[in-house]
Amino acid sequence: MNQRPNILFINTDQHSWDAISAYGNPYLHTPNIDLIHQNGVSFTKSYCTDPVCAAARSSWATGLYTSETGVPFNGGQLHPDIPDIGQVLKKGGYRSFHCGKWHVPGRDVRESFEVLYYGNDNIGAGGAAYYDSASTHAVADFLTNYDEKEPFYLQIGYIDPHDVCEYLHNHEEKRIPNPVEQGILSENELPPLPENFDYDIRETVLNRVCRRVDDALIHSRILKAVREWDELHWRYFRWNYYRFIEKVDAEIGRVLSLLQQTSFNDNTLIIFSADHGEACGSHQLFQKFALYEESVRVPFIVSCLGEGISIEKERFDNTHFVSGVDLLPTVCDYANIETPEGSQGMSLRPLVEGKDINWREHAYIESNYWGRAIITDQHKYVTEYIPKTTEDFIPPGPDEKQLGLVQLFDKQNDPGENVNLAYEPNYQEVIDTCRDKLLKQESQLNRQKIVHKGPQNTITNWGNRLQDFWQN
Numbered sequence: 001m002n003q004r005p006n007i008l009f010i011n012t013d014q015h016s017w018d019a020i021s022a023y024g025n026p027y028l029h030t031p032n033i034d035l036i037h038q039n040g041v042s043f044t045k046s047y048c049t050d051p052v053c054a055a056a057r058s059s060w061a062t063g064l065y066t067s068e069t070g071v072p073f074n075g076g077q078l079h080p081d082i083p084d085i086g087q088v089l090k091k092g093g094y095r096s097f098h099c100g101k102w103h104v105p106g107r108d109v110r111e112s113f114e115v116l117y118y119g120n121d122n123i124g125a126g127g128a129a130y131y132d133s134a135s136t137h138a139v140a141d142f143l144t145n146y147d148e149k150e151p152f153y154l155q156i157g158y159i160d161p162h163d164v165c166e167y168l169h170n171h172e173e174k175r176i177p178n179p180v181e182q183g184i185l186s187e188n189e190l191p192p193l194p195e196n197f198d199y200d201i202r203e204t205v206l207n208r209v210c211r212r213v214d215d216a217l218i219h220s221r222i223l224k225a226v227r228e229w230d231e232l233h234w235r236y237f238r239w240n241y242y243r244f245i246e247k248v249d250a251e252i253g254r255v256l257s258l259l260q261q262t263s264f265n266d267n268t269l270i271i272f273s274a275d276h277g278e279a280c281g282s283h284q285l286f287q288k289f290a291l292y293e294e295s296v297r298v299p300f301i302v303s304c305l306g307e308g309i310s311i312e313k314e315r316f317d318n319t320h321f322v323s324g325v326d327l328l329p330t331v332c333d334y335a336n337i338e339t340p341e342g343s344q345g346m347s348l349r350p351l352v353e354g355k356d357i358n359w360r361e362h363a364y365i366e367s368n369y370w371g372r373a374i375i376t377d378q379h380k381y382v383t384e385y386i387p388k389t390t391e392d393f394i395p396p397g398p399d400e401k402q403l404g405l406v407q408l409f410d411k412q413n414d415p416g417e418n419v420n421l422a423y424e425p426n427y428q429e430v431i432d433t434c435r436d437k438l439l440k441q442e443s444q445l446n447r448q449k450i451v452h453k454g455p456q457n458t459i460t461n462w463g464n465r466l467q468d469f470w471q472n
Helices: 031-038 053-062 085-091 128-145 164-173 205-212 220-226 231-260 324-335 425-443 453-471
Strands: 006-012 040-043 095-100 114-117 152-157 268-274 300-303 315-317 363-367 371-375 379-385 403-410
Touching: 006 231, 006 324, 031 040, 031 231, 031 268, 031 300, 053 085, 053 324, 085 095, 085 152, 085 324, 095 128, 114 128, 128 152, 128 231, 164 220, 164 231, 205 403, 205 453, 268 324, 371 425, 379 425, 403 425
Parallel strands: 006 152, 006 268, 040 315, 095 114, 095 152
Antiparallel strands: 040 300, 268 300, 363 371, 371 379, 379 403
């Protein structure tokens, strides 16, 4: 590679790591994402920083964890002093373009990027049926007409398969018969229930109050509806999820096909990832928000369809833990731009090029302001912070005395996370080791006070509900 490459970051929304046909999933067909994999390196130990849209995207934009960005949930606000990826690249001599979903509240995408398409009204959480094809057309126009000498960075934020959420919202208003009753599909056309459809009820208080109790903090109306579902409803939910992924795969295919017809193809680095996953019935959950694998583990592929960039083709990296904070330093490395000081991420370029370097030994994930997880080769440790009696609006941690309940899973022998080992006496040493990793990781974070009234109100209201549960 004799010159700085063009960089194309294609991202989907709510796309679990294994919902790709090249990875062996027989229930969907994704030939275009498969093509990206066939021409690059897929990191199979890839995790989001936080299983919800705005939070995870704030990490992409900044290389920081969500307790640092000011966006620990969808209603947060990015701290104004933190530079974002568009600003960093522009300062380093790149033309920075954005198209499609941004969803980093507190940062105007039009001030950080040259925007190809963002809708007359800013694209929000959903609406793939309206926005995704428009984004593809905007990118096609860009690739056809770009003739500048400066290299470009272009990020395309597709919404699907997030519109599976709209499918779920339909069930809030009415009882919808299962697809066999409606005559839409036969039972043998539906994917099976996930093997981990059942779950160990000894969850954290945070997950119970957010997702399980009658008046759950998150989507209680959908929860009420799915409690009435039979097995075929759940299987049809999964069937629909895969169809939304196939729709966005087709959009990606149009972009790749056009790219291959341009002079940019040989010197364009492609990064493909997703902000978070989708529970899709695992543990009888829907959407994201939880710290189970289906919600936090995401695809991350680094690729080039041409021959101008050194990438070993069609390789799985099953060794290295990759995080959403790694996007910014990876892009900066390929762009030959210094990564902003304080970034928590690491460049994947040495791994893509097959080099042996020191790397992190675990993944660290946050959720719903108080939730935390550490993932090692053998175990997943999930815990929570108990809300402060007097809230100071500084995201919690590290504070061992404020830690709440624990879930511990053996990833090797229980990949579905069905059995919580935290209550088994033989695992206390493992819990202690994981807790120490958590506290050490959190001691390295730069938390700032959340000052906006909206996020403060969310923290107060949710914290009060959690405190009530703890007291009772």
